[in-house]
Amino acid sequence: MAIVVLQDIHKSFGPEVVLDRLDLQLHAGEKVGMVGANGSGKTTILNLITGQITPDIGRVIRQKGLRIGYLPQEATFSGERTVLEEMHAGVEHLLRLQQAIHDASHEMESLAGAELQAKMRQYDRLCHEFEIAGGYEYETRIQMTLAAIGLEPELHHAKTSDLSGGQLSRMGLAQVLMLETDLLLLDEPTNHLDLQATEWLERFLGNYRGGAVLISHDRYLLDRVACKIIEVENRQAHVWSGNYSNYIQTRDTVRLQQQREYTHRAEMIERTRDFIARNKDQEGMRGTARGRKIRLKRLLKENPDFLDKPVEQRTIRFSFAETDGGSDLVIRCEAMGKSFGDLTLFENLTFDVLRGERLGITGPNGTGKTT
Numbered sequence: 001m002a003i004v005v006l007q008d009i010h011k012s013f014g015p016e017v018v019l020d021r022l023d024l025q026l027h028a029g030e031k032v033g034m035v036g037a038n039g040s041g042k043t044t045i046l047n048l049i050t051g052q053i054t055p056d057i058g059r060v061i062r063q064k065g066l067r068i069g070y071l072p073q074e075a076t077f078s079g080e081r082t083v084l085e086e087m088h089a090g091v092e093h094l095l096r097l098q099q100a101i102h103d104a105s106h107e108m109e110s111l112a113g114a115e116l117q118a119k120m121r122q123y124d125r126l127c128h129e130f131e132i133a134g135g136y137e138y139e140t141r142i143q144m145t146l147a148a149i150g151l152e153p154e155l156h157h158a159k160t161s162d163l164s165g166g167q168l169s170r171m172g173l174a175q176v177l178m179l180e181t182d183l184l185l186l187d188e189p190t191n192h193l194d195l196q197a198t199e200w201l202e203r204f205l206g207n208y209r210g211g212a213v214l215i216s217h218d219r220y221l222l223d224r225v226a227c228k229i230i231e232v233e234n235r236q237a238h239v240w241s242g243n244y245s246n247y248i249q250t251r252d253t254v255r256l257q258q259q260r261e262y263t264h265r266a267e268m269i270e271r272t273r274d275f276i277a278r279n280k281d282q283e284g285m286r287g288t289a290r291g292r293k294i295r296l297k298r299l300l301k302e303n304p305d306f307l308d309k310p311v312e313q314r315t316i317r318f319s320f321a322e323t324d325g326g327s328d329l330v331i332r333c334e335a336m337g338k339s340f341g342d343l344t345l346f347e348n349l350t351f352d353v354l355r356g357e358r359l360g361i362t363g364p365n366g367t368g369k370t371t
């Protein structure tokens with residue numbers, strides 16, 4: 001069942017047309033990846049779905065009562081609240097109850113007799129209320145989510161204005177994942193996640209019952225999470241079934257097929273024109289040539305896009321100047337080590353990088369990859 005329908009959308013910013021005649025449907029429980037070049041309109045589509053912006057033409061239809069969790073590409077917070085307070089956004093009543101429990105237990109210390117008895121009853125009542133409201137589970141979930149996303153307990157009471165961009169972005173993700181939602185819209189959530197946190201997100205989405213749109217450049221994550229890929233290109237959205245690898249394969253096959261068909265059509269026209277040119281003044285062939293000319297003209301009139309080239313993927317090409325011979329060794333590290341004060345990042349690191357070789361560096365945050 002469709003939970004969100006974008007119908008015939010047109011969206012411009014000033015003179016720039018970003019989306020044109022875009023149609024897209026999202027279905028309950030479906031996890032889809034969204035890919036496309038920078039500036040192709042991916043974030044704009046999410047903003048249309050949330051209703052933060054409205055289309056110039058067309059309609060956005062959301063299922064009634066649909067609860068959307070949105071992680072913007074750049075998370076912004078007021079900065080006044082602490083990490084824990086932010087994590088309680090939407091469940092402030094739990095935070096208030098927790099505070100009341102804390103206050104009651106504090107007050108009990110200085111009471112005695114009947115007053116203490118009364119306070120204890122109040123304390124029990126508050127704890128019971130907290131439990132009924134799912135408070136304990138919620139607190140556990142907050143702690144687990146923050147840990148999984150890599151925000152250490154030392155940071156939980158820090159004001160969000162003291163967090164780094166990466167930490168803020170991770171907190172934003174944790175916050176969105178805590179909410180009760182039917183649809184998650186995650187705009188490049190993995191940019192600030194290390195491998196472990198990314199794997200945790202993958203498991204989270206695997207268990208999540210709602211639908212999700214995941215904008216990501218992480219093809220491995222898309223391969224494991226997405227059952228469909230939305231490709232944003234040429235101001236429209238094309239939906240491909242399957243994961244990222246399927247999408248690449250199918251897309252390439254379809255493009256190749258379109259290219260072939262185009263070549264066939266172009267060759268046919270070329271041959272026909274050539275035939276007409278060679279025969280239009282030939283005794284005995286004039287009639288045939290004229291017939292072909294008329295048919296060709298009609299064909300092109302009835303199919304105005306007959307000779308349109310298939311849409312070509314915008315590709316980025318790099319070119320590196322050839323070096324003159326030389327060795328294939330680009331970098332050699334021998335027994336390299338680096339410490340900051342007491343913290344030893346690595347020791348005895350030895351490796352070569354050869355010309356044309358591509359190396360990946362992986363490891364949790366803070367282990368020394370950038371160093």
Ligand SMILES: Nc1ncnc2c1ncn2[C@@H]1O[C@H](COP(=O)(O)OP(=O)(O)O)[C@@H](O)[C@H]1O
Binds near residue numbers: 014016041044045
């Ligand atoms: N609020 C805005 N005002 C003006 N231009 C915008 C605005 N939002 C997006 N754009 C432009 O629309 C295009 C698509 O942007 P965006 O949806 O952010 O792309 P993506 O997320 O795919 O990188 C870009 O050229 C961007 O500059």
Ligand SMILES: [Mg+2]
Binds near residue numbers: 042044073
């Ligand atoms: Mg974007």
